[in-house]
Amino acid sequence: MEKLDLIIIGAGPAGIGCAIEAKLKNKKVLILEKTKEICQTLRQFYKDGKRVDKAYKGLEGENYSHVRFEDGTKESTIENFESLIKEHDISIEFSSEVESVKQDKENFIVTTSKNTYECQNIIIAIGRMGKPNKPDYKLPPTLTKIINFNANNVQNNEKILIVGGGNSAAEYAVDLASKNQVCLCYRKDKFTRLNDTNLNDIESAANQNKLLLKLGVDILEVEDENSKAKVKFNDGTFEIYDRIIYAIGGSTPVDFLQKCGVNVDDKGIPLMNENKESNIKGIFLAGDITTKNGASIVCGLNDAAKIISVLK
Incomplete structure (x- = not known):
């Protein structure tokens, strides 16, 4: 058994x-990743070409870590981290589920x-978006291809309903409205x-009629209407959409944490x-x-610097 x-x-x-911070302190470190590639949240939930900012809207923007990271795109950010892995000779075991x-x-x-x-220490950095939240009502299995939880499959000139009231929902709506007919539905007013x-x-986009806001309205039901989504709202109306994107957050993988x-x-x-150490001495948590x-990303990198500075 490797130690x-x-x-x-x-x-x-x-x-x-x-891992980089630990290697700089001559620690013997291994990353376990259940998928086949790094940066799955970026790959899965960011559309191609999406901007990735260092000073991300309203969050910590100053990088206190030893890891280089600047403004870029989805692609350049992934490329940067792939380069860093090679530069620091980071060991990763892919397709490796922790049992x-x-x-x-x-x-x-x-x-x-x-x-x-x-091992002496463990850092859990699995993110929140690995398991996106889904609505309480049933979604037609026949509409799997047009009911999404990210914007990766969107085509131009689609009529799109985006559901959610968080930052991801707003960013999807503004971004997609330039080439699509977009409605953002949020249950609060x-x-x-x-x-x-x-x-x-x-x-601003709503005031300029670039997109439609449907606030204070909830969805009662989604039906298959000739391979499109017929959405019934609790205000007594319904609309038919080419695509629905649910951006209602991701749930912390509580079962794994409790395991x-x-x-x-x-x-x-x-x-x-304050050092991101859990109730179990030696188990730390980093990132979102x-x-x-x-x-x-900068918050996660700063978490890394903080945690490694206190490791035994």
């Missing part, structure tokens, strides 16, 4: 940042679908979770101290899994 100083679960920016985490005296035994490891930039952008022994609050946020509404 390591640190195992990092998740090969997104926060996980890679943790169990157990304590053995002062160390941990981590069993994956491929191997078993012993006003936006309560948008940062200032996105609030200004969405209100590791990590306690969470009533909103599914892990309980941590540590927050209610998500974190920027």
Whole structure:
């Protein structure tokens, strides 16, 4: 059984940042990633060419870590982290699902679908968006191709309904409205979770009739209408759309955290101290899994610097 100083679960920016910081301190480190590639959130939930900002709207923008990161696109950001992995000789075990985490005296035994490891510390950096939230009502299985949880499959000149009131929903709506007929539906009568930039952008677009806002309205049902989505609203109206995009957040993978022994609050946020250490000594958390509404890449990199500075 291989012995390591640190195992990092998740090969997104926060996980890679943790590995780089650890390597700079001569730690023996391994990243475990359940998919076949790094940065799955970027790959899955960002459309091609989407801007990735260092000073992300309203969130921490100053990078205190040793990891280089600047403004760019989805593609350039992934390329940057791939380059950093090579530069720092970071070891990643892909297609490796963590099956169990157990304590053995002062160390941990981590069993994956491929191997078993012993390590002193663990950092969980798996992100929140691996499991997107879905609505309570049933969605027709025949509409799987046009009911999405990201904007990757959107074509030009589509009639699109975007559901949600967070920053992702607003960004999708403003971005897609340039080449599509977009309606943003939010169950509350006003936006309560948008940062200032996105609030200004969405209100400006609506005022210029570039997109339609359907606020204070909820969806009762979605039906298959000749391979399009017939959406019935609780205001007594209905519309037919070429595509629906649900941007209603991602749920913290509570089951996995609890399997590791990590306690969470009533909103599914892990309980941590100021150094991002959980209730289990030696298990830390980094990136947007540590927050209610998500974190920027810089926040994740700063988490990495903070955590590695206190590792035993």
